Amino acid sequence: MNLTTQVMGTRQEIGTVLRGAELEYERHGDCWVSRVVGPHIGARHAAVDAVRIPAGRQWSPPGAAAAEQVAVVLAGAGVGTVGYEISRMRAASALYSPIGSTYSLSAGDREMTVYIWSAVPSEGGTARTRPAQFRSLWNGETWLTPPAANVLFRPGAGCDGLCLRCGIMQPGETLGVRPHEENEAVYFVFEGEGQFYLHDRWVDLGPGDGVFASPGIRQGARNPYSGRLASRFVVFGGSVAGIPSYLADDLPDL
Template sequence: MTSLDQHGVVIRRSELTFTEEDGCRVSRPVGPHVDARFVSVDIVRIPRGASWKPEVYRQEETTAIVFEGTGSAQVGDGTSPMTKGSTAYAPTGRQLTFTAESDELTVYFWRAVLPEGSPRGSDPKLFNTVYDTSKGIHKFAGTGEIAPVDNERRAYMNFPHWPGNGCAYLCINSGMGAPGNTFNIHAHPGAEDALFALEGSGQFFLGDRWLDMEPGDGVFARAGALHGTRNPDRPGAPELFVSVGGPVPYDRDLYRAAGLSPELV
């Protein structure tokens, strides 16, 4: 990993180190060791036929995205098949379990402790996909930190897990960019953002520069750090560059910009 001083950390999949835990291989690129205050990220490789079921997740809010492989996920009494791009949300108090059916299932887990006294969703959506377009934001022009280019083509962002479907704290956003599309540079003054490339090659902005990203690469943006994504219009550009993550705590301004209520239901 590469530190960009006060801005955050660049995470390269090729540089991750894994340890054996409960029959799985685990890497933790985001957490207190990089001065993350709100969010941690576990990257877990689950062998075929094995399960990942840490008891500590029950005490936290957890969201998960499948990066590779097939399998199933269970949240409390609910279950769902899992493939690349599938998501799961485990509210505090519910056990989360992932089981691999393919040769190996690779899952990225976002973890956070729900602040004491925080409201909880009445009937949260437990399973979804990053490709769910039912709620999202289009033509996002940032929040004023850097003025958008007049002719810049806007990427769009889906909201697989957000306050409108019961996600109390650790929401998942998924940015979708065709060649030439940008999700404009912005910041979350009171929230950290752990953001990873899921599909296609593209670029993330962090602090003061654009960085090339491959699937599995990511950045940890500290609170207030400028960040954004784009799929440069260049030879070999993928049809779609997909980024996943989300500010923790969630940023109400993102939902207001989409014309949606940020209130938890």
């Protein structure tokens, strides 16, 4: 669902609500792929695919070496490889494949679902340090607490442009409402029910749902629920071609 607003009498796109249950998949080899974010919703730089890898099968995309890619496992378990590195993967695991490298994801005894970011930095950049290749949504550099917000991959820590982070909100917590400067951003829900803010409204999201935010759009997330049955709300995502200044100011230089 595309969202718009009126600015000085002109209609402006502010973003898109992405519903996991509405994704349409096409077969690619042994796997099923849905282009979640791309030019079809107005994204100029961000590209995100949802990939379902059947049990015992492997996803090894052709041309992976031409772009940075980050994969996050939503469900299932298996093994991930980046170059010569290998790691077990399960729900909440994340993999980073830099430009010039190849990667693969192999599902175990049940289907594995992953969301994959791709980016080709506009200036082609090169990593200044050896990047971390395997992380989890539950670890990284914590820059704000509470609520907890972990930065898994970012420019300056080996990545050229992709920035991936995870926000963990307990009932009643809000993870800021800030402008995202000049960058497009894409966020998805890993766990729980909550809301995401886009420009001037809150939208309800559940597991597998997400949002695409156009450049300069105010955004944030919150867990508005309370009571005995309320649970934590976990979102993950990030931007292409840079890291917001409010985040960069709180992280160490590398």
